[in-house]
Amino acid sequence: xxxxxxxxxxxxxxxxxxxxxxxxxxxxxxxxxxxxxxxxxxxxxxxxxxxxxxxxxxxxxxxxxxxxxxxxxxxxxxxxxxxxxxxxxxxxxxxxxxxxxxxxxxxxxxxxxxxxxxxxxxxxxxxxxxxxxxxxxxxxxxxxxxxxxxxxxxxxxxxxxxxxxxxxxxxxxxxxxxxxxxxxxxxxxxxxxxxxxxxxxxxxxxxxxxxxxxxxxxxxxxxxxxxxxxxxxxxxxxxxxxxxxxxxxxxxxxxxxxxxxxxxxxxxxxxxxxxxxxxxxxxxxxxxxxxxxxxxxxxxxxxxxxxxxxxxxxxxxxxxxxxxxxxxxxxxxxxxxxxxxxxxxxxxxxxxxxxxxxxxxxxxxxxxxxxxxxxxxxxxxxxxxxxxxxxxxxxxxxxxxxxxxxxxxxxxxxxxxxxxxxxxxxxxxxxxxxxxxxxxxxxxxxxxxxxxxxxxxxxxxxxxxxxxxxxxxxxxxxxxxxxxxxxxxxxxxxxxxxxxxxxxxxxxxxxxxxxxxxxxxxxxxxxxxxxxxxxxxxxxxxxxxxxxxxxxxxxxxxxxxxx
Numbered sequence: 001x002x003x004x005x006x007x008x009x010x011x012x013x014x015x016x017x018x019x020x021x022x023x024x025x026x027x028x029x030x031x032x033x034x035x036x037x038x039x040x041x042x043x044x045x046x047x048x049x050x051x052x053x054x055x056x057x058x059x060x061x062x063x064x065x066x067x068x069x070x071x072x073x074x075x076x077x078x079x080x081x082x083x084x085x086x087x088x089x090x091x092x093x094x095x096x097x098x099x100x101x102x103x104x105x106x107x108x109x110x111x112x113x114x115x116x117x118x119x120x121x122x123x124x125x126x127x128x129x130x131x132x133x134x135x136x137x138x139x140x141x142x143x144x145x146x147x148x149x150x151x152x153x154x155x156x157x158x159x160x161x162x163x164x165x166x167x168x169x170x171x172x173x174x175x176x177x178x179x180x181x182x183x184x185x186x187x188x189x190x191x192x193x194x195x196x197x198x199x200x201x202x203x204x205x206x207x208x209x210x211x212x213x214x215x216x217x218x219x220x221x222x223x224x225x226x227x228x229x230x231x232x233x234x235x236x237x238x239x240x241x242x243x244x245x246x247x248x249x250x251x252x253x254x255x256x257x258x259x260x261x262x263x264x265x266x267x268x269x270x271x272x273x274x275x276x277x278x279x280x281x282x283x284x285x286x287x288x289x290x291x292x293x294x295x296x297x298x299x300x301x302x303x304x305x306x307x308x309x310x311x312x313x314x315x316x317x318x319x320x321x322x323x324x325x326x327x328x329x330x331x332x333x334x335x336x337x338x339x340x341x342x343x344x345x346x347x348x349x350x351x352x353x354x355x356x357x358x359x360x361x362x363x364x365x366x367x368x369x370x371x372x373x374x375x376x377x378x379x380x381x382x383x384x385x386x387x388x389x390x391x392x393x394x395x396x397x398x399x400x401x402x403x404x405x406x407x408x409x410x411x412x413x414x415x416x417x418x419x420x421x422x423x424x425x426x427x428x429x430x431x432x433x434x435x436x437x438x439x440x441x442x443x444x445x446x447x448x449x450x451x452x453x454x455x456x457x458x459x460x461x462x463x464x465x466x467x468x469x470x471x472x473x474x475x476x477x478x479x480x481x482x483x484x485x486x487x488x489x490x491x492x493x494x495x496x497x498x499x500x501x502x503x504x505x506x507x508x509x510x511x512x513x514x515x516x517x518x519x520x521x522x523x524x525x526x527x528x529x530x531x532x533x534x535x536x537x538x539x540x541x542x543x544x545x546x547x548x549x550x551x552x553x554x555x556x557x558x559x560x561x562x563x
Contacts (some may be wrong), residue, residue: 005385005450010243016389017239019232019415024202026279028231030055036279039253044084044284045103045163047155047299051279054088057154059188061092064192068145072097072121072200075210077121077143078263079103079112079130082284084154085185086262087127088273094208097200098123101210101222102263105129106526109136114220116141116211119210119422124183125149128166132177149185151286204228210422213468214365222422223364232415233366234273241274244332244362244374245305251329256279257298257306259288265367266336266466270307278497280305288312295321302329309337309466309538311497313356314344327352332374334359336367337466338498339454345379358383360454364431364438366416370452382451383444390414391437394446399433407455410444460550462491462499464528469501471550474531477524481517483509488540490554494532502554503531504540512536 006015033055034043037316040048049057065076076093078100080086093100101119103112105127112133116124117140125147126134134146151167151390152160168174208230210222245254256275260267275282288294295316315334316322333348335356345356357374360383361367372384372393386392396406401410417438420428431439443456462469471489478487485508494500505517514534521530541552 003386003391003450004448008373008385008449009450010375012243012246014239014388017232017235017415019228019235019389020204021235021487022231023186023204024094024206024227025208025229025230025273026202027232027236028273029094030089032276032279034217039279040281041085041276042084042282042284044082044286045155045159047084047159048281049084050289051276054091057088058091058095058469059197060189060192060195061088062096062192063095063195063197064188065092065098066198067191067195068123070096070098073099073207074123075099075101075119075121077101077103077116077119077124079105079107079124079126080149080263081105081127081286082258082262082267083127083151083286084284085125085127085149086284087282088154089260090151090268090272094202095197095199096200097206099207099210102265102268104261104263104526105133106528107133108524108526109133110524111220111526113137113140113155115212115222116143118220119212119222123147127151128174128177131179131182132175134176135179146179146182147185147188148182153185153528168243184220190290192262202227204231205419207419209268211268211363216364221424221427224419225366229366229416229418230269230273233269233368233387234277234386235363235373236389236414236416237270237274237368238277239388240368240371241332241334241374247331249329251304251331252544254278254304254331255301255329256280256282257303257308258282258283259285259294259308259312260337260466264337264466265363266307266361267498270334270336275305276483291315291319292321295319295325299323302326304329305332305334306330307334307336309498310335310340310344311338311465313348314496317344317347317351322351327354328479330354333357334371336361338463340379341498342379342381349379355379360384360452362440364418364440365412365414366418368416369412369414369440371499380454382447384452385450386412386452386535387414387416390416391445392450392452393437394444395433395437395439404448407445410440410442410452412440413437443506460490462489462501464491464494464498464499464501467528469529474503474521474529476526477521478503478505478517478531481512481520483507483512483516486548487549488548488553489531490550492533492554497528500532501529503534505534505536506538506540507536 037052152163219329260270336359340358357372359371391413441459485506491499541549
């Protein structure tokens with residue numbers, strides 16, 4: 001199909017980008033470090049660091065990592081929320097020639113062990129609040145070095161000391177842990193400042209990130225994102241948003257709200273990399289679930305760009321102090337990770353004067369594939385047009401394109417599409433077509449302009465506030481309880497998180513309760529994966545060969561018969 005969408009691009013958006021202008025993410029970062037050296041790069045808890053300070057700190061940490069004898073391409077896991085140490089660690093690992101493995105700090109030891117073992121990570125950089133999880137997970141992994149950060153490390157001596165005291169003693173947010181051979185983040189920085197970073201030659205086809213995403217089998221898979229994939233998507237996203245950013249009011253330096261976690265591919269690209277490339281400052285929010293604290297933080301700044309998920313926009317709108325935030329300099333709001341709801345978009349437009357533009361992508365695509373034009377004036381309900389240098393095709397199961405207006409699987413080809421799944425050629429083969437398209441697993445329709453609308457999800461995945469939950473993983477955990485005979489997990493609509501996890505259980509032990517099961521789940525699953533509702537049944541719908549029919553459970557009326 002011709003790229004019919006190109007004639008509907010906003011003025012100034014190119015049909016294609018030149019990803020070859022940077023041989024690597026490192027080259028792109030180092031250009032910004034030099035060009036914007038005196039500008040602020042990141043702000044967290046009122047403390048700002050400049051591009052020069054980010055440059056120097058990441059060089060030092062990179063040199064320290066190299067001093068540990070890691071070979072080029074070694075995997076470095078980063079397990080932190082949005083604190084200043086996070087972008088320093090990402091830049092350090094990349095500049096030293098290593099592969100970044102982004103880790104959700106809310107993982108349980110079971111989940112962390114799976115990811116560390118699969119990636120073969122040799123180093124973990126972790127905030128002390130989550131060090132107990134690392135302690136409980138690393139015995140069976142290849143991890144040789146652990147770096148432990150504290151909330152106050154980069155906040156200055158006085159403020160850092162106070163923050164650490166409050167975090168540890170007052171709020172008691174740091175469970176006791178024992179990692180006797182660990183190095184403190186500040187000690188690693190200090191040692192690295194006495195060393196020289198040996199700049200390796202990093203090319204477009206070197207691996208930059210292993211971005212983990214669940215699988216239909218419940219086994220986590222690492223999407224292999226090459227330097228050229230991520231450079232391309234940074235340039236694609238930047239080019240697509242330029243027309244909206246060029247509109248008034250004039251801003252010398254963009255301020256990007258970075259509330260989505262940097263371990264999530266959406267924030268990694270849309271905030272950190274796009275922001276750094278354009279010389280913006282990212283306002284890091286360590287805990288966006290603390291809505292009152294988040295609102296107070298937003299009152300201090302006149303922000304310009306706000307990428308987020310529907311649930312976050314909605315939660316802010318419903319806070320009583322939302323009206324005290326000054327949105328006069330807001331230029332762009334992008335909703336991704338999950339569907340944006342019309343009610344949220346309309347309320348946001350009324351409150352701020354800016355419409356939330358929906359975008360779409362996946363971990364496997366670095367992530368951006370499509371986006372709405374920034375100049376639309378009302379909610380479109382679509383995921384917009386394919387990005388520059390991106391082809392979107394709507395295909396049937398036989399890999400044939402379907403006519404415009406007909407539903408089929410959204411398939412994508414472009415420079416941002418991953419090289420494959422880490423050590424999983426079989427899984428890679430399932431999602432890549434012979435002509436190089438990636439099968440997303442989402443069902444969509446393309447209109448005559450080239451705009452795409454998602455109508456269904458082919459997979460059984462549940463999308464909770466932008467995070468993927470794979471039913472098979474939750475089912476595997478629940479079925480491990482001795483009181484469970486069989487179980488099934490589906491996603492159900494939820495006004496707060498878009499979808500919520502619902503668990504159906506057939507008991508083996510009549511004394512089994514919902515409370516017992518929830519406690520069991522909390523010990524082995526990150527909070528967003530834990531079922532929000534549990535329903536006990538005498539049996540579950542099955543195929544004639546005995547396979548549980550999740551779709552039948554998902555599609556039945558909500559007042560379904562309970563046992």
